[in-house]
Amino acid sequence: xxxxxxxxxxxxxxxxxxxxxxxxxxxxxxxxxxxxxxxxxxxxxxxxxxxxxxxxxxxxxxxxxxxxxxxxxxxxxxxxxxxxxxxxxxxxxxxxxxxxxxxxxxxxxxxxxxxxxxxxxxxxxxxxxxxxxxxxxxxxxxxxxxxxxxxxxxxxxxxxxxxxxxxxxxxxxxxxxxxxxxxxxxxxxxxxxxxxxxxxxxxxxxxxxxxxxxxxxxxxxxxxxxxxxxxxxxxxxxxxxxxxxxxxxxxxxxxxxxxxxxxxxxxxxxxxxxxxxxxxxxxxxxxxxxxxxxxxxxxxxxxxxxxxxxxxxxxxxxxxxxxxxxxxx
Amino acid sequence: xxxxxxxxxxxxxxxxxxxxxxxxxxxxxxxxxxxxxxxxxxxxxxxxxxxxxxxxxxxxxxxxxxxxxxxxxxxxxxxxxxxxxxxxxxxxxxxxxxxxxxxxxxxxxxxxxxxxxxxxxxxxxxxxxxxxxxxxxxxxxxxxxxxxxxxxxxxxxxxxxxxxxxxxxxxxxxxx
Numbered sequence: 001x002x003x004x005x006x007x008x009x010x011x012x013x014x015x016x017x018x019x020x021x022x023x024x025x026x027x028x029x030x031x032x033x034x035x036x037x038x039x040x041x042x043x044x045x046x047x048x049x050x051x052x053x054x055x056x057x058x059x060x061x062x063x064x065x066x067x068x069x070x071x072x073x074x075x076x077x078x079x080x081x082x083x084x085x086x087x088x089x090x091x092x093x094x095x096x097x098x099x100x101x102x103x104x105x106x107x108x109x110x111x112x113x114x115x116x117x118x119x120x121x122x123x124x125x126x127x128x129x130x131x132x133x134x135x136x137x138x139x140x141x142x143x144x145x146x147x148x149x150x151x152x153x154x155x156x157x158x159x160x161x162x163x164x165x166x167x168x169x170x171x172x173x174x175x176x177x178x179x180x181x182x183x184x185x186x187x188x189x190x191x192x193x194x195x196x197x198x199x200x201x202x203x204x205x206x207x208x209x210x211x212x213x214x215x216x217x218x219x220x221x222x223x224x225x226x227x228x229x230x231x232x233x234x235x236x237x238x239x240x241x242x243x244x245x246x247x248x249x250x251x252x253x254x255x256x257x258x259x260x261x262x263x264x265x266x267x268x269x270x271x272x273x274x275x276x277x278x279x280x281x282x283x284x285x286x287x288x289x290x291x292x293x294x295x296x297x298x299x300x301x302x303x304x305x306x307x308x309x310x311x312x313x314x315x316x317x318x319x320x321x322x323x324x325x326x327x328x329x
Numbered sequence: 330x331x332x333x334x335x336x337x338x339x340x341x342x343x344x345x346x347x348x349x350x351x352x353x354x355x356x357x358x359x360x361x362x363x364x365x366x367x368x369x370x371x372x373x374x375x376x377x378x379x380x381x382x383x384x385x386x387x388x389x390x391x392x393x394x395x396x397x398x399x400x401x402x403x404x405x406x407x408x409x410x411x412x413x414x415x416x417x418x419x420x421x422x423x424x425x426x427x428x429x430x431x432x433x434x435x436x437x438x439x440x441x442x443x444x445x446x447x448x449x450x451x452x453x454x455x456x457x458x459x460x461x462x463x464x465x466x467x468x469x470x471x472x473x474x475x476x477x478x479x480x481x482x483x484x485x486x487x488x489x490x491x492x493x494x495x496x497x498x499x500x501x502x503x504x505x
Contacts, residue, residue, distance in 0.1 A: 040346045044356045294346040295339075 003109075010111055018115060022095060025281075026248040027057035033248075033289045040293035064241035072144055072234045079142035084232075084239045087135025088246030090128040091253055097121035098256045099183045101266050101273035113266075113274065114183060121182040122174060125257060126167055129212055133159045135246070136214075136221055140231035151230025154300060155221035158211055161307030162218070166208035168315035169201040172322040173261045186265030193264035200318050202262040204311050209258060211303070213250040215288050217295040218303060225297070255284030370444035371429045374420055376460065377441055377469035384464065385439035385476060388415040392431035392440050400424035401431055401440075412477075418460040423453050437476040441469040 031046065031053060038045030046053040071080055101113030118124050133155055140152025174180060176197060177188035188194075195202045211218035222230035232243045259265055259280035268276035298306070357364050366372070379385050388405035400423075406416035432442050450456050468474070 036350065039350045039352075039354065042349060042352055042355050044354045044358070290343065290346060290350075294342045 006107060006109075010106065010109075011115075014111070014113075015115060018095060018100075019092070022092065022249055022252055023245070025252055025278075026245050027061070029248045029251060029285055030060065030244070031056050032285070033292070036286065036289045037293050040290070061241070064238045067237035069237040069239060070234070074144040075234065076142040076144070079138050080234075081239070083135050083139030083142060084235065084242035084246070085135070086138060087132060088242045088249065090132040090135075091246045091249040094125050094128045094253045095249075095256065097124050097182050098253070098260055099186050099265060100256070100277045112183070117181060117183050120180045122170060122180045122185070126163075126170075129166070130159070130163060132212075132246075132250070135243070136231045139235070139243070140221075143231075143234035145234050147227045147229075148231050148233045151221045151223065151227050151233070154223070154227075155214070155231060157300065158214075158218065158220055158303060161304050162208045162211035162311070165204055165307055165311035165315045166212065168312065168319060169204035169208060170261060171315075171319050172198045172201045175319075175322055175326060182260055182265075186260050186267065189264035190267050193262060193267075195262040198262065198318070198322070200314065201322075202258075204315050204318070205258060205261065207311065209254040210288060210291065211307075213247060213254055213288070215247075215251070216292040217298050219297060220300060220303060223297060251285050251288055252281055255281040255288075258284055366444040366446060368444065369442075370446070371427045371432075371442040372446040373422070373443050373448050374425070374431065374458075374463065375441055375443055375465045375469065376418065376439055376463045377465060377467060379475040379477070380468055380472060381475065382466075383477075384414055385437045386415050386418065387413040387437055387439070387476065388418075389413075389436060391434040391436060395430040395434035397428060397430065398424045398426055415460060418463060419457060420463060421457045422448055423456040438469065438471050438474050443469075 034056075035045040035047075035053065046056045049055040049059045071077065096115040097118050099112070099114035099117065103110050103112045105111070136155035137152045140148040140150075140155070143149070173185055173194050176194055177185040179185060179188075214221055220230075221227075222232070224230070227233070232240055235243060256277065259277065263280050265280075266273035266277040268279075271279070377385055386403075388403055390403065390405070393399075393401040393403060400421040401419070402421075403418040404416040405413055407413055427442070429442050431440050435441075448456065
């Protein structure tokens with residue numbers, strides 16, 4: 001077997017593995033969310049399908065796939081059908097740049113545990129997170145429904161409120177590691193994770209990614225109390241499922257990014273690298289679920305106010321202070 | 330300073346929900362474990378009998394009149410010795426709201442509420458209970474009570490036939 005063939009096979013195997021792990025994690029995150037949310041509310045949550053409800057994701061998938069796929073009258077056919085994919089694909093694509101372990105030696109060659117170690121990985125993530133909102137915007141617009149349109153407008157307004165502070169909060173991480181490459185950023189934290197130097201940037205990033213994955217308290221585009229289900233009101237069956245899964249993949253991916261930027265990625269004592277990575281990702285996921293069980297939804301103007309008047313100036317000041325500190329060091 | 334109070338409120342909220350994660354759920358998983366209702370829990374309605382085994386119901390229609398959703402209907406009849414009873418007695422449990430007003434209205438303690446709350450049926454017509462479904466063999470909540478020992482003496486002996494009782498008067502004879 002030639003070297004090129006082996007490379008391609010290894011790469012495909014890596015992609016398949018990552019796909020499998022992420023989709024499984026996303027499916028079980030739904031169950032975890034329902035169970036933990038239930039515990040927070042002194043309930044038990046789904047525990048009927050399989051032991052402790054462990055087969056619930058499977059039952060949900062069967063339900064989603066066998067449901068009728070409704071397209072509302074007057075909806076824009078192609079955009080309506082495309083939007084769920086446009087929401088889910090950028091979320092999965094972002095994982096391509098996240099390193100999830102130290103390079104391993106396999107068949108006599110070094111295999112980096114990252115699908116594509118782009119030298120502009122951080123910018124790639126920023127670009128994809130902006131693209132992801134197109135799924136929301138187009139899905140809401142193509143549905144030909146008031147609630148969906150209001151949800152998608154909120155999604156766009158939310159994007160311009162948090163995106164800037166999210167980008168600015170990552171600048172100190174880039175300044176400290178002197179690279180846009182995610183594996184460089186992770187390796188720069190081999191001894192001390194950046195959260196120690198940059199607690200403020202970490203908090204700003206955490207708030208921004210909660211807004212990015214449209215979770216309470218920033219679930220304005222969905223807002224089931226006000227907008228039925230927001231941008232995915234008119235979706236049913238697996239198309240709704242795709243939005244749903246995309247959201248949970250987003251939680252995993254953004255948790256992975258937060259771990260990579262501030263918590264030292266896969267670095268950690270005793271345990272093997274991928275395990276550390278998964279533990280950190282799950283910690284973020286659990287935190288998001290916990291936050292959902294605690295906080296109420298922000299109002300539309302409160303989010304804009306918070307993003308533009310609090311987070312963005314704070315992030316800018318943080319960059320200035322980091323710059324001074326780096327210069328004086 | 331609002332920032333401090335806001336942060337404190339935020340952290341307090343997180344602490345509260347964190348504590349609740351480890352609290353025992355209040356859920357009763359119904360088909361597996363069943364709650365034992367209190368004795369006066371208001372659910373399925375029954376018709377009881379007096380201590381001698383006779384039907385308590387005298388078909389006075391008071392329960393039917395008291396029922397806010399009109400789910401009780403009956404037909405009064407009389408035995409040869411003048412004792413009233415319900416020829417048929419029907420409660421439509423698909424309408425019943427289990428308010429207990431019928432049991433309160435009943436002068437003979439015939440109609441009573443029981444704590445048996447498991448009355449679900451696949452066919453709605455199965456929820457219409459007839460007299461034979463409603464009638465139980467016991468006395469229910471007041472085992473000593475017998476209406477005919479206190480009233481309606483004339484049923485057992487013919488009217489006017491008891492000691493210290495005047496013979497019945499023909500009301501038409503009293504007309505001016």
